[in-house]
Amino acid sequence: MSDPQPTDGIPRPASTDAAAPRGRVLRMIAVVSACSLVVASMIGGGVVARAAVLAEQQAEQQRVLALGALLDDRSAASELLASTSAVMTVLDEAPIEAEGSRVAAALVAEAHARAAAELQRPLERSTATTFVESQQALLAAAIGDLVVALDDATRAVLAAGRDALEASPLAPESDRAALRSALDRIAVVPQGLPSSYTGRAALLDGALDAAQTARTSHAEEKAERERRAAEKRAAEEAAARAGSGGGGGSRRPSLMDAAERARMLAEGCVIVRETADMIVWDCPPEYFDSMRTG
Structure with missing residues (x-):
């Protein structure tokens, strides 16, 4: 039965029993919403954290790759410097007639010193990527200058050999042929490639030796011809004196x-x-x- 209505004409509030279920629903919705926000926040934070981790991993991967490339460049540079040291020794011992080779030797030595200084820069596994890339750029520039100097030195030796060939017409044909062969072996060697300088010192030394041999044999043959001519003149003069x-x-x-x-x-x-x-x-x-x- 429903509650009896008052008879005094004064209104009374309705019973709260009917509103109780609706309040519980609202509170549950609020709790669920709050939980959803917490979960969403946790998910969002996880995504951001994962993105940061991935970015850090990519940066580390890039640093390791740059470090590996620099180490490879340093290894190649060390081999080139070893070849350059041998070239400098050959050029320093070049005969005085190969003056251009001596000038080129000074330029090679200067570029060699700069490249060697780059190899002395400290390098650790924890070196920052920007520093690694900077070192790689500096080393590449130094090696480029050294390669140019080596190419100039090679051309100077070729020029000295060709001058010797032209200045030694009285040398035996065997000596002249040996000089031409030595020059041909240098002329076909690629220029500008660091890998092509292995054994370059031996080629330059062979050309300089062949040039010196041709010059020496030419001078000896010239002296012998002059000696024979002098003997002939002396004999003719003696004959003339005897006749008079x-x-x-x-x-x-x-x-x-x-x-x-x-x-x-x-x-x-x-x-x-x-x-x-x-x-x-x-x-x-x-x-x-x-x-x-x-």
């Missing part, structure tokens, strides 16, 4: 003029000196008078 002093000279007789030789001996001529191509005679005045009157 009552003596005379003639060519070495062949089998066909043996009779003339015998006649001169019979007329009192005496052989003063006899060489492979000359006989110097000392004849009495009567011999020359008989020649003039005869």
Whole structure:
């Protein structure tokens, strides 16, 4: 039965029993919403944290890759510096005629020192990526300058070898051929590639040695020819002096003029000196008078 209504005409509040279920529903909705916000916040924070971790991992991966690339570059640079040291030794010992090679040696030494200084920079596994990349750029620039200097030195040796070839026409053909072969071996070597400088010192040394050999053999042959010419002039002058002093000279007789030789001996001529191509005679005045009157 429903509650009895008052009879005094004064209104009374309705019973709260009917509103109780609705209040409980609202409170439950509020609790659920709050939980949802907490969960959403936790999820959002997790996403942000995961993104930060991924970014950190990517940055570390990039740093490790840059560090590995720098270590590879350093290894290649060390090999190049070893080759460069040998090249500098060869150029320093180049003969004075290869003056361009000596000038190039100074430039190679300067570039070599800069590259070596870059290799001395400290490097650790914890080095920052920006510093690693900066070191790599500096090393690449130093190696580039060293490669250019090595190429210039190679061209200087080629020029010195070609000058020697042109200046040694009296050298034996075997020496000239050896020089041409040494120059050809250098001319076909690639330029500008650090890997192409392994063994470069031996090629340059071979070309410089061949050039010096050609120059030396040329000088020896020239000196020998000058010696023979001087001997010939001396013999001719001696013959002329002997002729003016009552003596005379003639060519070495062949089998066909043996009779003339015998006649001169019979007329009192005496052989003063006899060489492979000359006989110097000392004849009495009567011999020359008989020649003039005869």
